[in-house]
Amino acid sequence: MSIVLVGLNHRTAPVEMRERLAFSEEACAQSLPRLVDGETIREGLIFSTCNRVEVLTATERLTASDAASRIGDFLSQTRNVSPDLLRPHLYVHADEQAVRHVFRVACSLDSMVVGEPQILGQVRRAYALAVEAGTAGRVLHRLLHHAFHTAKRVRTETGIGAAAISISYTAVELGRKIFGSLAHRAVLLIGAGEMAELALRHLVKAGASRILVANRTVQRAQQLAAQFGGEAIADERLTEALSQADVVICSTGAERYVVTPEMAHQAKALRRNQPLFIIDISVPRNVDPRVGELDDVFLFDIDDLEAVIESNIREREREAQRAELIVDAEVMRFQQRLRDLDFGPTVGALKQRLIEMAREEYQKRRARLGQLTPEQEKAVEALLMATVNKISHPIIHRLRRSYETGDHDNVQAWRDVFGLEDEPELGKEFDE
Amino acid sequence: MKTLLLVALSAYIVAAIHAVLSFINRRRALERVAHAALAVGFGFHTTALAVDWLRDRIYPLFHRSETLSFLGWALVLFYAFVFRRYRTHALGSFMLPLVALLVLAASVMQADGRAMPQLLATGEAAWLFPIHTTSLFLAYAAFFVVFIASVMYLLQERELKLKHFGMVFHRLPSLATVDEISAVATSIGFTCLTLGIIAGMSWSFARDGRAWRNDPKEVLTALTWLLYLLLLGQRYAAGWRGRRAAWIGLAGFTLVLCTFFGARLMGGYHVFG
Numbered sequence: 001m002s003i004v005l006v007g008l009n010h011r012t013a014p015v016e017m018r019e020r021l022a023f024s025e026e027a028c029a030q031s032l033p034r035l036v037d038g039e040t041i042r043e044g045l046i047f048s049t050c051n052r053v054e055v056l057t058a059t060e061r062l063t064a065s066d067a068a069s070r071i072g073d074f075l076s077q078t079r080n081v082s083p084d085l086l087r088p089h090l091y092v093h094a095d096e097q098a099v100r101h102v103f104r105v106a107c108s109l110d111s112m113v114v115g116e117p118q119i120l121g122q123v124r125r126a127y128a129l130a131v132e133a134g135t136a137g138r139v140l141h142r143l144l145h146h147a148f149h150t151a152k153r154v155r156t157e158t159g160i161g162a163a164a165i166s167i168s169y170t171a172v173e174l175g176r177k178i179f180g181s182l183a184h185r186a187v188l189l190i191g192a193g194e195m196a197e198l199a200l201r202h203l204v205k206a207g208a209s210r211i212l213v214a215n216r217t218v219q220r221a222q223q224l225a226a227q228f229g230g231e232a233i234a235d236e237r238l239t240e241a242l243s244q245a246d247v248v249i250c251s252t253g254a255e256r257y258v259v260t261p262e263m264a265h266q267a268k269a270l271r272r273n274q275p276l277f278i279i280d281i282s283v284p285r286n287v288d289p290r291v292g293e294l295d296d297v298f299l300f301d302i303d304d305l306e307a308v309i310e311s312n313i314r315e316r317e318r319e320a321q322r323a324e325l326i327v328d329a330e331v332m333r334f335q336q337r338l339r340d341l342d343f344g345p346t347v348g349a350l351k352q353r354l355i356e357m358a359r360e361e362y363q364k365r366r367a368r369l370g371q372l373t374p375e376q377e378k379a380v381e382a383l384l385m386a387t388v389n390k391i392s393h394p395i396i397h398r399l400r401r402s403y404e405t406g407d408h409d410n411v412q413a414w415r416d417v418f419g420l421e422d423e424p425e426l427g428k429e430f431d432e
Numbered sequence: 433m434k435t436l437l438l439v440a441l442s443a444y445i446v447a448a449i450h451a452v453l454s455f456i457n458r459r460r461a462l463e464r465v466a467h468a469a470l471a472v473g474f475g476f477h478t479t480a481l482a483v484d485w486l487r488d489r490i491y492p493l494f495h496r497s498e499t500l501s502f503l504g505w506a507l508v509l510f511y512a513f514v515f516r517r518y519r520t521h522a523l524g525s526f527m528l529p530l531v532a533l534l535v536l537a538a539s540v541m542q543a544d545g546r547a548m549p550q551l552l553a554t555g556e557a558a559w560l561f562p563i564h565t566t567s568l569f570l571a572y573a574a575f576f577v578v579f580i581a582s583v584m585y586l587l588q589e590r591e592l593k594l595k596h597f598g599m600v601f602h603r604l605p606s607l608a609t610v611d612e613i614s615a616v617a618t619s620i621g622f623t624c625l626t627l628g629i630i631a632g633m634s635w636s637f638a639r640d641g642r643a644w645r646n647d648p649k650e651v652l653t654a655l656t657w658l659l660y661l662l663l664l665g666q667r668y669a670a671g672w673r674g675r676r677a678a679w680i681g682l683a684g685f686t687l688v689l690c691t692f693f694g695a696r697l698m699g700g701y702h703v704f705g
Contacts, residue, residue: 174592176606177588177592177601177606177607178592178606178607178608179606179607179608180605180606180607180608180609181606181608271671272670272671273670273671273672273673273674273676274671274673275607275608275674292593295674295675295676296589296673296674296675298592298593300595304595307595307596307597308595308597
């Protein structure tokens with residue numbers, strides 16, 4: 001058994017590549033069964049946010065590099081990107097490295113802004129999707145739950161999330177640069193995602209007073225608008241809303257440009273050329289990049305924000321270092337538990353197999369023994385069990401050593417010798 | 433009085449150095465030193481101008497040295513006004529060195545002939561002449577503020593568009609603030625310019641019945657006036673602001689410089705000193 005993770009993130013791939021790779025929730029649900037064949041790739045999870053697309057798998061009888069190339073093929077096929085284009089952006093992590101990566105992602109140590117809290121919710125959602133699709137098994141259950149546990153520890157034991165947060169913070173800072181003060185400014189939300197809501201919260205705290213919300217599902221728009229004392233906007237009134245807004249936060253799941261240069265131009269004329277600050281945090285991007293070429297329109301997509309945010313990351317680095325120590329400890333604990341997890345069932349299956357063999361042979365020869373007293377029956381049974389134990393003892397000893405040193409080949413060799421096939425399903429034991 | 437001007441100059445130099453340092457180090461204490469020195473310099477400078485006026489009974493705004501000195505004085509006045517109103521910490525580091533430079537030039541050049549003013553001071557409608565010159569130099573100072581604000585706007589606008597923030601970015605006032613400074617200064621400058629032109633034309637008309645002489649300086653000033661009229665008009669009517677207004681602010685100031693220095697080279701009625 002190996003854990004293999006293949007993916008790309010904001011550091012390895014530009015937004016153009018990430019938006020091509022991004023999986024919507026529906027796409028996740030459809031693609032997961034294609035990824036997991038049950039034979040070699042036994043479990044799978046797709047984690048897709050605006051900053052990263054990662055495929056996490058538990059594999060069997062597959063080297064890490066074979067698994068990685070299969071996952072790479074999966075990505076290029078489902079997302080329709082040529083492998084040659086894709087490969088330079090991908091990173092591969094296996095086993096302990098993969099575990100560490102997942103933990104670091106969940107703890108927001110690998111995020112664009114270290115310490116931003118949204119990522120944990122996104123990981124949870126990706127896990128839920130994998131569970132729904134039936135592609136999360138005993139390894140991923142355990143891995144993800146341990147990741148959540150680690151993230152919780154990091155959040156409570158370090159100050160990593162104490163300072164102002166990511167995109168939202170940057171939005172406020174840039175808004176102040178453009179408008180001087182955000183007091184009495186109007187904010188338009190296009191798409192009512194979690195991230196957008198958070199940014200809005202910060203802008204309101206900074207003084208923004210008029211809130212407009214446009215969303216595909218009207219109820220959600222109304223709900224959010226009500227929450228902030230704002231106004232829900234119908235899609236066809238978007239241009240008008242643009243003309244009334246000073247700050248626009250765009251984060252829909254749409255796969256096209258929601259704000260076009262024509263709309264922005266019109267809105268600009270309507271608002272008498274007052275500056276317009278547009279933040280496009282959606283991937284794929286929802287605001288046509290040409291909008292940013294208009295005079296006094298300041299468009300920041302997710303990559304642009306990264307540049308601004310870099311300095312903030314440095315400020316958080318110290319706290320992050322403490323978080324890394326926690327992650328280190330948790331990775332070790334997890335590896336140990338994973339070994340136990342693998343070891344127990346294997347030993348159980350091995351003994352089961354030996355006992356079966358012994359009973360089979362005994363049944364075949366039983367008739368020749370003639371009539372036996374209950375005491376004799378018991379003695380024979382004890383003899384068989386003792387023999388099985390005697391035989392299995394050195395094997396178990398070797399197996400334990402193989403697990404502890406991570407020698408999966410040796411484990412596999414023993415399993416093959418005794419024809420051990422499926423491991424018992426242990427998914428239910430996780431309720432962490 | 434030369435001594436008074438030299439004291440003012442020293443104070444201005446101290447102010448300029450501290451303003452620049454406070455801009456670089458972002459230390460408010462340095463800025464307070466700059467402002468204290470500026471107040472002292474302004475006091476001496478004002479006294480120097482008043483003493484000159486009272487002693488010679490001639491309004492001290494005719495010779496080149498006098499115009500430079502007055503321009504420096506007007507800039508300090510505007511700086512004080514803008515700072516009080518907008519608390520823009522960066523402006524001093526741009527304006528005060530220029531003030532020091534202008535006053536330095538004025539004090540170096542001060543010993544020149546004083547033949548012309550007697551003629552001007554005694555002729556027909558002589559009271560209009562000081563209004564003409566004062567208004568125009570106040571206008572020039574205001575347009576310099578517009579220029580500085582426009583540069584600040586364009587620098588930051590560029591950085592925002594390129595998404596690359598340099599050292600200057602975190603030290604300059606917000607776009608909205610510099611745009612507003614520019615708008616207010618444009619209005620003040622335009623008002624002064626108009627007043628100066630009207631005074632000049634009336635004065636000329638009263639003396640020899642000619643309001644307009646097609647003098648290069650007059651033509652350039654008319655162009656400048658039209659340009660700022662366009663800028664103001666479009667600001668109010670069409671909501672021009674930001675980048676476009678900033679570029680016009682730059683163009684306008686270029687015209688002002690041409691009027692101030694260039695007209696000399698082309699000759700004509702408005703050649704002095």
